[in-house]
Amino acid sequence: MTQRSQPTRRQFVQGLAALTGATAGTSALLNSDALAQSAKDPRFLIVLCAGGGGSIIDGPLAIRASECATPDVLNTFPDEQVVGWDGSPFRAVDQEGADLGPIPASYSVTPSTYMERLRHEMMVATWTRTSVNHAIGQRRSITGNEAWKGRTLQELVAWQYGAEAPIPNVHLLPGFGFTDHGTDATLPIWSRGQLVANPSTWPLSLDGSKGLKNGMSPDVLAAIRSQRNEVFEPGTRFERVFQKAPRLLEWHEIRGTPQERIEGLDLINKLLVRSNDPSFPITDFGLEGSPAGQAVRDAFPNYQLDPLHAQAALAFLLLKYRVSVTVTLGATSDFIFDEDATGGSNILAHNSVLNPPLAFDSSHQGHRSAQAVGWQKVLRTADSLMALLKAEDFGDGTSMWDRTLIYVASDFGREKRRPEGATEWGTSHHVNNGVAILSPLVPGNTLRGGLDSDTGLTFGFDPVTGSPEPGREMEEAEIFSGLLGALNVDTSGSGLPGMPAMRKS
């Protein structure tokens, strides 16, 4: 029989450092003491995905018709719809429409409500993408086009700040390139993204026995596991033959300390968003639900209908309880319809479509309405998350929000032109765009780069001073580096370009 010994996270980092020949003074990512310190002083990354192509000139950089030489053939808005603020480069377009593209449902949106609060801690940085393929564009938005060994933003944040977190990197948006794994095989296993397909029921998989009709006491379950892991399995021929198979090694690893951490924190209760009701009778099964459940249900009331609300509610709880240091969420591609909505004069009730099919990519059929509803969802979600995190004490007098960065990630932009005078039209994909970043860690009310209001095309900026530079295009690796810099991730040795203009000085 063999006795297995799983390496601790600390031992893993030490081994990785030895493997890569790291020496004193090299990256903090390869220094277990530095990682332990970072875990005590973390930053939190929320990747809020505008899947399908969130166009920056339909959001914070909307163009007034009066600013454009040819407003009828460019994606501009009537001046009276565009809300702006003195001293801010940002706008919001409060608008309504009789149809949501081809869907017979009227809609109205008021993003200015959210921008009124968000703009103070919003930075938009322009960039030009390298692909108009959804999956590739999404992936490159989190890897900077494989800028640093194919590692993702989420993996790097989890690596630097998540060494003590039970599940540092949680992906709540399945099926998108935003939640791809990176390609660096040496990455610590804890920093790899963990997919949550169903935010409502996933917490039930965080305890081996609680919540079962005939569960077991923790002591009994621990003894059963121990007998299996230490005695039964090592004695089987299967284990002896395949004892070094990578999948078994991985299984043994996650069955050890990670499992103990998860169960030890009672996450099965703390992360349960849904309250007790006949269709979800948690109290009948000995569960209590999350102490913060009411707060997140109030913030995201459509949590049972709209996956984005369910994801956002769980995302906050994951950060609040320090389960994770990075969460990725976003609107799904599903058509989501609110049967309880009323009013309006179209076939379907007013604002009854909570998510058009394909989210922002519904712009192919109805650009204006898809972008309007999409941005409203993004900004509303960011606003609620910000409010919850601001109210959450980190424990040292600062709030959780003081350490958080929300990155609104998109596949790419959309075509800038429109048929003459059209109020609704379809658009194709376009590489030119910008990213919205919400955080106290970046300069607020700030546009890095600029916008040519005659073409709808953005241009870049000086990476050091932030001064706009017409004719310059920011690369994906630069924005990737700027995001990591704002999050204070140690990028030494990465070869990434320095982007101090994207962090608050």
Next chain:
Amino acid sequence: MLHSKTLLWGLVLALGAACSGESEPDVKVTPLPDAAASRVERVLPKSGEVWGRDLAAALALDEFELCRELGTEDCIREAHRITMGGMEPERLGIDEPLENALVSAPIAFERVAISACGVRYDRDGEGTPVLFGAVRSSDTLQARQEVSENLVRRLLARQPTQVDLDALEGLHGALSPISDDLVRDWSVGACVVVATSTEALFY
């Protein structure tokens, strides 16, 4: 961790000695063949649905009886579908099993096993027993031996080895000081040990 392992082993040995008054049953086992480590080292995980079918067949249950979260959602096909290595291409865009096991996957498999083994144990007390009849009648070493043999045969589709049987008997000793219902806990526990062993979960 090392201390707890040592203590557990000490406990098992001590309890094993304490139980030495029981008669030795006839053991029908195959000798453990020599097993060299594979040079290919390639194993694949069973998806939850495949494993669940095996489990249901072994426990003589219908698949829908294995486990239902909160009494409403099928654990394998609904609540933990992706966690347990399943796919959902239409709604979630997951058209192949995840490349790596999720951190909560072992727990999800255990929940299903605990539930299913518990159902089987309770059924065996109500009608014609399938697995646990012997220990439910009389919790002796011989009865546990019989149950252990059946567990390995039914769940792993092979003959048990003496090492298997000793390990499952060792569970009885480990549970003795901490269990309020030793017969049930050992029966369900032994079933969970075998059903969630890597041999049952991978191929």
